[in-house]
Amino acid sequence: MSGEKVNIAVFVSGGGTNLQALLDKQKSGVIRSGEIKLVISSSKDAYALKRAEKAGVPGVVVSKKECGSQAEFEKRILAYLKEYNIELIVLAGFMCILSESFTSKYPKRIVNVHPSLIPSFCGKGYYGLKVHEAALAYGVKVTGATVHFVNEVPDGGEIIMQKAVEVSDGDTPETLQKRVMVNAEWIILPQAVEKVSAELLKNK
DSSP states (O other), X not given: OTTOOEEEEEEESSOOHHHHHHHHHHHHTSOOSEEEEEEEESOTTOTHHXXXXXXXXXXXXXXXXXXXXXXXXXXXXXXXXXHTTOOEEEESXXXXXXXXXXXXXXXXXXXXXXXXXXXXXXXXXXXXXXXXXXXXXXXXXXXXXXXXXXXXXXXXXXXXXXXXXXXXXXXXXXXXXXXXXXXXXXXXHHHHHHHHHHHHHXXX
């Protein structure tokens, strides 16, 4: 099996800091069973596309608004996945919900990173800063990040990895978001991608 790797697509919507973490960890050898072959952005203005370009990874835009419907949106995404022979999808700050008809085509082949310790502060409406606002409002002392498989339930799939991060006195949603990214998301997302890729390779 030498030289063989799992083809990965990363779905993004914004700055692409998690994408950068994946690209860096691929370069440093943390991710060695898979290779990022494609970046799909839901926004043409996403800085993540620049990160992909800099790393020499093809980036494409599929805008839900321009597609006009969920079905057309997913049809276009599937066409790109087929074209690049993608075997594993990583949602890294992807702000669009995927339907059951889409997720069922990739069972245990779609992973997502969520900025809390699921089952806390997850599900519909919990994304981005809202997660950290909710954690602070609730007064939790420990939060963190979770990498999980994606199914038809938002944040409802099987957990792959979690890492806890302490909440500090005086934290704002922004400072907490940054600490969770640096100390949890950027560490466990690449590790989980390697773990799933290695499993898929074994069963290829």
